[in-house]
Amino acid sequence: MNFEFSDEQNMLREQAQTFLRAECPPQAVRQVLDGDAPFDRALWQKVVDMGWTATAIPEAYDGLGLSYLELSVIAEELGRALAPIPFSSSVYLATEAILMAGSEAQKTAWLPKLAAGAVIGCLAAAETSGQASAAKLAVRYEDGKLSGSKRPVADGDVADLAVVMATSESGPVLCLTDLNQAGVARTAIKTLDPSRSHAEIHFDQAAAEVLGGLGEGWDLLQALYDRAAVLFAWEQVGGSETALEMAKDYSLGRFAFGRPIATYQAIKHKLAQAYVKNTLARGNCYYGAWALSTDAEDLPIAAASARVSATQAYYYASKENIQTHGGMGFTWEFDCQFPYRRSKLLAVNIGSEAIWQEKLIAAIEAQRAA
Amino acid sequence: MDFNDTAQEAAFREEVKTWLTTNIPSNSELENLDYIQRAKLWQKRKYDAGWACIRWPKAHGGRDASAIEQVIFNQEEAKFDTPDGIFSIGQGMCAPTMMTWATDEQNERFMPPLASGEEVWCQLFSEPAGGSDLAALRTKAVKDGDDWVVNGQKIWTSGAHYSDYGVLVLRTDPDLPKHQGLTYFFLDMKSPGIDIKPIRQISGGANFNEVYFNDVRIPDAQRLGAVGQGWQVALTTLMNERASIGGGGGGVNFNSVFELAKTVDLGDRPAIEDPSVRRKLADWYVQESGLKFTGYRSMTALSKGEIPGPENSIGKLVGAPKQQDMANFALDLLDQAGIIWDEAHSVNAGMFQATYMASPGLRIAGGTDEIMANIIAERVLGMPQDIRVDKGIPFSEVPTATK
Numbered sequence: 001m002n003f004e005f006s007d008e009q010n011m012l013r014e015q016a017q018t019f020l021r022a023e024c025p026p027q028a029v030r031q032v033l034d035g036d037a038p039f040d041r042a043l044w045q046k047v048v049d050m051g052w053t054a055t056a057i058p059e060a061y062d063g064l065g066l067s068y069l070e071l072s073v074i075a076e077e078l079g080r081a082l083a084p085i086p087f088s089s090s091v092y093l094a095t096e097a098i099l100m101a102g103s104e105a106q107k108t109a110w111l112p113k114l115a116a117g118a119v120i121g122c123l124a125a126a127e128t129s130g131q132a133s134a135a136k137l138a139v140r141y142e143d144g145k146l147s148g149s150k151r152p153v154a155d156g157d158v159a160d161l162a163v164v165m166a167t168s169e170s171g172p173v174l175c176l177t178d179l180n181q182a183g184v185a186r187t188a189i190k191t192l193d194p195s196r197s198h199a200e201i202h203f204d205q206a207a208a209e210v211l212g213g214l215g216e217g218w219d220l221l222q223a224l225y226d227r228a229a230v231l232f233a234w235e236q237v238g239g240s241e242t243a244l245e246m247a248k249d250y251s252l253g254r255f256a257f258g259r260p261i262a263t264y265q266a267i268k269h270k271l272a273q274a275y276v277k278n279t280l281a282r283g284n285c286y287y288g289a290w291a292l293s294t295d296a297e298d299l300p301i302a303a304a305s306a307r308v309s310a311t312q313a314y315y316y317a318s319k320e321n322i323q324t325h326g327g328m329g330f331t332w333e334f335d336c337q338f339p340y341r342r343s344k345l346l347a348v349n350i351g352s353e354a355i356w357q358e359k360l361i362a363a364i365e366a367q368r369a370a
Numbered sequence: 371m372d373f374n375d376t377a378q379e380a381a382f383r384e385e386v387k388t389w390l391t392t393n394i395p396s397n398s399e400l401e402n403l404d405y406i407q408r409a410k411l412w413q414k415r416k417y418d419a420g421w422a423c424i425r426w427p428k429a430h431g432g433r434d435a436s437a438i439e440q441v442i443f444n445q446e447e448a449k450f451d452t453p454d455g456i457f458s459i460g461q462g463m464c465a466p467t468m469m470t471w472a473t474d475e476q477n478e479r480f481m482p483p484l485a486s487g488e489e490v491w492c493q494l495f496s497e498p499a500g501g502s503d504l505a506a507l508r509t510k511a512v513k514d515g516d517d518w519v520v521n522g523q524k525i526w527t528s529g530a531h532y533s534d535y536g537v538l539v540l541r542t543d544p545d546l547p548k549h550q551g552l553t554y555f556f557l558d559m560k561s562p563g564i565d566i567k568p569i570r571q572i573s574g575g576a577n578f579n580e581v582y583f584n585d586v587r588i589p590d591a592q593r594l595g596a597v598g599q600g601w602q603v604a605l606t607t608l609m610n611e612r613a614s615i616g617g618g619g620g621g622v623n624f625n626s627v628f629e630l631a632k633t634v635d636l637g638d639r640p641a642i643e644d645p646s647v648r649r650k651l652a653d654w655y656v657q658e659s660g661l662k663f664t665g666y667r668s669m670t671a672l673s674k675g676e677i678p679g680p681e682n683s684i685g686k687l688v689g690a691p692k693q694q695d696m697a698n699f700a701l702d703l704l705d706q707a708g709i710i711w712d713e714a715h716s717v718n719a720g721m722f723q724a725t726y727m728a729s730p731g732l733r734i735a736g737g738t739d740e741i742m743a744n745i746i747a748e749r750v751l752g753m754p755q756d757i758r759v760d761k762g763i764p765f766s767e768v769p770t771a772t773k
Contacts, residue, residue: 001379001438001673002372003666069371248751263754265740268747275746276684280660283681287663290371309656357652358645364628364655 032084038197048117061111079238086155094121101212122159156199171215230288236310243317277313304360408453413487431485460491492533552600694729
């Protein structure tokens with residue numbers, strides 16, 4: 001049994017923690033939340049310089065050729081720091097989509113730029129309120145052109161390249177489109193988590209290429225989500241631990257009725273539950289990381305398990321962190337809002353908890369039927 | 371990252387498998403034996419071949435095996451339906467305490483027959499007035515020559531009625547503060563003055579006992595640790611209790627409720643097709659897999675010769691309430707028939723009903739949910755202990771319901 005990160009991977013984690021403590025303190029999150037900049041460009045550039053955007057890209061496309069275990073380590077630490085950068089959109093979604101379904105020409109054209117951070121990618125999938133389905137897609141691909149609107153698109157206002165879920169005469173299709181062209185109009189939209197920007201993107205006969213095959217788009221999107229879900233879950237676990245640490249630290253220093261509130265069982269048991277949920281989610285994330293890194297057949301089960309438990313853990317820890325802080329946790333001045341906001345963004349960004357619960361049971365049924 | 375044994379571990383696993391396959395008792399061997407005789411037969415067979423308590427020193431009846439080898443043996447043994455259950459307290463909790471605190475001569479005398487199953491041990495800690503607050507126990511021991519004379523009552527003693535020996539904590543000085551007036555002993559359960567009465571449980575079973583002490587004499591040579599050091603010795607036992615009680619493994623689990631949901635209807639379709647049922651099943655599945663993979667992380671630490679982190683402390687706190695909730699859910703799926711508890715007429719021979727009635731006990735035995743949460747908060751998260759109003763005052767002056 002060797003179900004643990006290697007010494008080298010743990011060293012990477014230590015480097016990442018040291019780096020992010022210095023370069024991404026809570027004030028950095030606050031600056032994006034309060035300011036006009038859509039993301040922390042300086043931090044993004046440093047992350048690119050560290051090679052993190054190139055982590056799992058093969059060396060043939062100017063990547064580092066490391067495994068998804070290394071990318072999992074980075075994801076957890078970015079999640080812990082609540083980094084206000086478009087990493088998940090560009091790396092877990094756009095880069096992964098091209099790695100998974102791109103033609104040789106598409107890989108050669110885009111992966112080196114994504115690796116070098118010269119291009120930021122995003123995924124444009126959502127269109128309406130409620131759960132998405134292939135049948136409901138309105139954005140249309142026809143003769144190399146895209147038309148229609150996508151909202152919300154995480155990091156859509158700052159990205160250069162979008163992977164777009166569209167419909168076509170031959171069925172659902174994933175497209176690749178350059179966002180810096182005349183047929184693309186982008187409007188920033190307000191969201192629950194202003195520390196990560198979002199946009200509505202309108203395509204008006206925008207030039208696009210098919211990614212993968214015509215008619216295969218919906219299945220490809222699900223496969224992409226399975227891969228991304230593991231990395232999202234690691235970010236969620238990292239953020240969840242931040243929320244728990246914040247709550248614990250505050251409870252140790254806050255006195256009520258003559259003693260630290262950390263001595264009350266109402267607080268202790270709440271935080272013990274957060275620890276339990278985080279630990280379960282972490283166990284599932286280990287399995288997800290293993291399944292992703294080995295292309296295991298049970299990736300759909302592993303990914304959904306990690307995703308469901310990490311979503312639940314982050315929600316619990318972030319809401320109870322505010323509760324533990326009492327009234328102060330409700331103020332704009334305190335940082336408790338950051339994990340609470342981010343937990344919701346990460347929870348719905350690639351499909352809500354309900355979708356992943358359903359995916360999990362469906363995957364278990366499929367495995368047992370096989 | 372992988373799930374594979376090292377070459378050495380794989381060889382050991384093969385050796386274990388081979389031995390188990392050829393030595394598991396046959397049905398005809400077990401016929402006409404009660405559960406105690408069955409358990410003793412299997413334990414003795416393991417002992418004679420050097421497969422009992424393998425982590426223990428050879429001198430005490432073990433095999434000098436490593437922690438990971440113990441895990442491997444347990445995994446392989448669990449694949450068979452072997453008789454067990456009556457030695458876990460003695461071998462899992464009493465033995466580590468004896469090996470830490472008893473003399474070499476005592477361990478040479480008592481450990482081998484405990485490993486072989488020829489002598490069964492129990493643990494007498496809880497009292498009517500001291501459960502979660504274990505150190506509030508009142509059963510008294512007074513020194514008389516080379517003996518201690520014991521009077522009082524213990525409760526929740528598993529297996530007292532078939533045990534040969536027991537470990538216990540007694541109050542030797544009521545005028546000292548709570549934790550300081552305690553002393554730890556082991557004793558012969560057949561000593562004169564011991565009266566054992568089974569406790570009938572809401573689940574229908576009677577696994578626990580009340581044990582009354584009426585002028586029972588324990589030789590001072592059977593004291594473990596110094597007079598007044600009983601709490602410290604008890605912690606050795608308790609640490610092993612929490613490590614050995616997993617909870618949540620058997621009985622009602624994802625598989626059993628998943629299968630049930632396929633066979634019963636909700637409205638006009640099988641329950642498994644209902645989104646609310648699927649969401650609940652997903653939640654339980656991720657709890658089970660989370661525990662499983664947390665266990666794999668601990669096993670990895672053992673495999674590397676390291677001590678596992680605190681993450682394993684969550685097992686009982688997750689597993690016990692989960693069993694209760696899943697049983698409750700399964701009974702609701704059965705709808706009005708859920709009330710029937712009759713092996714001949716209930717689905718799965720009444721397993722869901724039995725778990726519904728047994729799970730309240732799981733949430734209490736070996737540390738209540740609340741105590742487990744306190745332990746996680748204090749020892750894992752480093753939060754302070756609760757305020758204790760009995761701290762530093764003589765035990766005899768501590769307030770109770772009656773004074």
